[in-house]
Amino acid sequence: MSTHPTPPPECPAHAAGAAGALYRLHGPEAQADPLRLYEKLRAEYGPVAPVLVSGDLPAWLVLGHRENLDVARTPSRFARDPRGWRDMKEGRVPADTPLGPMVTWVPVCNFTDGPVHERLRGAVVESLERFDKRGIRRYVTRFANQLVDRIAADGYADLVASFSDQLPMLVMTQLVGAPDEHGPRLVKAARDMLQGTETALESDRYVTLTLEQLVTERKAEPGYDLASWLIEHPANLSDTEVLMHLRVVLIAAYETTANLIANTLRTVLTDPRFRASLSGGHMTLPDALEQVLWDDPPINTIIGRWATGDTVLGGRQVKAGDMLLLGLAAGNADPQIRPDPSVSVHGNRSHLAFSSGPHECPGQDIGRAIADTGIEVLLDRLPDLQLAVDAGELEWRGTLMSRHLLSLPVRFTPRSVEHAGPHTEQPSEHPPHVAVIPPQPTAAPTAAVHRRRGGGWWRRLFGRR
CATH class of the missing domain: 1.10.630.10 (Cytochrome P450)
Known part of the structure; x- marks a missing residue:
C-alpha cells in the first residue's frame, strides 16, 4: 500500500472510501507480479478498483471482463480522447509525465x-x-x-x-x-x-x-x-x-x-x-x-478511457473526467467467466x-x-x-x-x-x-x-x- 496526500473530493480515492490509501500501478509490487496485484484489488474492491498511476494520479482499474467490455464498447460514456481528463485540464499532470505518449492527444x-x-x-x-x-x-x-x-x-x-x-x-x-x-x-x-x-x-x-x-x-x-x-x-x-x-x-x-x-x-x-x-x-x-x-x-493494461459524465460502473461512482484503465489481463482472469483458470479455453476467442x-x-x-x-x-x-x-x-x-x-x-x-x-x-x-x-x-x-x-x-x- 502507499500513502498519498488527501485527494480532491471527486477523485476515485474518496469514491472508494479509502482516501490516502491506494495501490500504485507504477510501484515495485505492480511491476514484480501484476496478476497477483490485480487479484488483491479484485478481492478488496470487486470488478472496478481505485488505483494510482505515475505521479500518484488517481484512476479506475477495470478488472471485470463484463465491465471491460462495457467501457470498450460504449464511447458515449467512456471516450478515448484524453483531452477530457479532469486532472489534465486542472493542471495536476506534470509536463514530463511518463504517461505522456498515452495521454497527449x-x-x-x-x-x-x-x-x-x-x-x-x-x-x-x-x-x-x-x-x-x-x-x-x-x-x-x-x-x-x-x-x-x-x-x-x-x-x-x-x-x-x-x-x-x-x-x-x-x-x-x-x-x-x-x-x-x-x-x-x-x-x-x-x-x-x-x-x-x-x-x-x-x-x-x-x-x-x-x-x-x-x-x-x-x-x-x-x-x-x-x-x-x-x-x-x-x-x-x-x-x-x-x-x-x-x-x-x-x-x-x-x-x-x-x-x-x-x-x-x-x-x-x-x-x-x-x-x-x-x-x-x-x-x-x-x-x-x-x-x-x-x-x-x-498488454496487461490499456490507458485509457475518460468518463464523459457521472456514471456507475461495477458498483462504483465514476465522475466526469475520471481516467479509466482497461485491465485486459485482469479481465481475462475474471472468475465470473473463468472459475478454474487451469481449464483449457480451446476454441474460445472471447479474451480481451x-x-x-x-x-x-x-x-x-x-x-x-x-x-x-x-x-x-x-x-x-x-x-x-x-x-x-x-x-x-x-x-x-x-x-x-x-x-x-x-x-x-x-x-x-x-x-x-x-x-x-x-x-x-x-x-x-x-x-x-x-x-x-x-x-x-x-x-x-x-x-x-x-x-x-x-x-x-x-x-x-x-x-x-
Missing part, C-alpha cells in the same frame, strides 16, 4: 471517437486488409530463417534478444514500406523508446524522421505498402495523419507481437500441461497462441488481449500471423530447444501497460546452416508480401487464418514419430 484513430474515428480507422483497416496474408507469412518465414541462421551453429541463444525482439519489426518495416536497412535500427529505437531510457527521445526522433522520409518518398513514388495505401486512401489523410498512423501501427504491432512470441515460447518450454496438449495432437499452434492470449496477454469495441486492435491477424509462422519456423529448425535456466530464474521488466520478458536462454543441438536452402526463402523480384487489391471501404474485416498441423515441429519437439 494527436490526430490518430485511437485518440478519437465518432465520425472522425470512423474516417481515420477506416483508412487504417482498409489499407491493412489489402495485404495478402499468405504473402505476409512468406516474409515472416524469410526473416525468421535468417534469425535462426545467426544462432543455429551456437547451440545456445537468448530467444528474446535474438528472435522475439527482432522478428516483428523486421516484418513490419517491410509492410509499412521502409527500406530493409532501417529494420535493425528501428528494432533498437522502438525498444529504447518503450523502455524510457536516457536516449528514448533520440530514438523517438529517429523513428519520426524515418517515417517522415518514407511518407515523402511514397508521395513521389507509390509502392505496394501501407504508407502508399494510406496516402492514396479516399479518406484523404493529411501527411501528419499518415505519419502518425504509420507510427502507431509500427510501434503497437512491434511491442504486442514481440511479447506474444516471447510469452508463447516461454510457455512451450516451461508449462508441462501446454507441452502435453501440443504433443497429444489436440492443440495446433494457433490454438496455443490463443491460450497464451488468455493467460499471458502481451486485443481489447474490443470500436478501438479493437485492427492489426491483430497480422500479429497472429507473425507470431504463429515465426514460432513454427524456429521450432521446426531447432526442434530440441530446452530452457537453459530454471524457469524460476526468468525475469521480467514491468510497466503499467505490460510485462516484457528480459531473456529466454535456451540450449539446442548446434546445426550447420550451409545446407539450409529448403528452409530459407529468398526474396523474389517482386514484393511477395502484398497482393494488389483495390480498396473496399465496405469490406468485412479479414478473418484470422486457421491451420491444422498434424505433424511437423511438435512431433520432433516432444520425441513423437
Whole structure:
C-alpha cells in the first residue's frame, strides 16, 4: 500500500472510501507480479478498483471482463480522447509525465471517437486488409530463417534478444514500406523508446524522421505498402495523419507481437500441461497462441478511457473526467467467466488481449500471423530447444501497460546452416508480401487464418514419430 496526500473530493480515492490509501500501478509490487496485484484489488474492491498511476494520479482499474467490455464498447460514456481528463485540464499532470505518449492527444484513430474515428480507422483497416496474408507469412518465414541462421551453429541463444525482439519489426518495416536497412535500427529505437531510457527521445526522433522520409518518398513514388495505401486512401489523410498512423501501427504491432512470441515460447518450454496438449495432437499452434492470449496477454493494461459524465460502473461512482484503465489481463482472469483458470479455453476467442469495441486492435491477424509462422519456423529448425535456466530464474521488466520478458536462454543441438536452402526463402523480384487489391471501404474485416498441423515441429519437439 502507499500513502498519498488527501485527494480532491471527486477523485476515485474518496469514491472508494479509502482516501490516502491506494495501490500504485507504477510501484515495485505492480511491476514484480501484476496478476497477483490485480487479484488483491479484485478481492478488496470487486470488478472496478481505485488505483494510482505515475505521479500518484488517481484512476479506475477495470478488472471485470463484463465491465471491460462495457467501457470498450460504449464511447458515449467512456471516450478515448484524453483531452477530457479532469486532472489534465486542472493542471495536476506534470509536463514530463511518463504517461505522456498515452495521454497527449494527436490526430490518430485511437485518440478519437465518432465520425472522425470512423474516417481515420477506416483508412487504417482498409489499407491493412489489402495485404495478402499468405504473402505476409512468406516474409515472416524469410526473416525468421535468417534469425535462426545467426544462432543455429551456437547451440545456445537468448530467444528474446535474438528472435522475439527482432522478428516483428523486421516484418513490419517491410509492410509499412521502409527500406530493409532501417529494420535493425528501428528494432533498437522502438525498444529504447518503450523502455524510457536516457536516449528514448533520440530514438523517438529517429523513428519520426524515418517515417517522415518514407511518407515523402511514397508521395513521389507509390509502392505496394501501407504508407502508399494510406496516402492514396479516399479518406484523404493529411501527411501528419499518415505519419502518425504509420507510427502507431509500427510501434503497437512491434511491442504486442514481440511479447506474444516471447510469452508463447516461454510457455512451450516451461508449462508441462501446454507441452502435453501440443504433443497429444489436440492443440495446433494457433490454438496455443490463443491460450497464451488468455493467460499471458502481451498488454496487461490499456490507458485509457475518460468518463464523459457521472456514471456507475461495477458498483462504483465514476465522475466526469475520471481516467479509466482497461485491465485486459485482469479481465481475462475474471472468475465470473473463468472459475478454474487451469481449464483449457480451446476454441474460445472471447479474451480481451486485443481489447474490443470500436478501438479493437485492427492489426491483430497480422500479429497472429507473425507470431504463429515465426514460432513454427524456429521450432521446426531447432526442434530440441530446452530452457537453459530454471524457469524460476526468468525475469521480467514491468510497466503499467505490460510485462516484457528480459531473456529466454535456451540450449539446442548446434546445426550447420550451409545446407539450409529448403528452409530459407529468398526474396523474389517482386514484393511477395502484398497482393494488389483495390480498396473496399465496405469490406468485412479479414478473418484470422486457421491451420491444422498434424505433424511437423511438435512431433520432433516432444520425441513423437
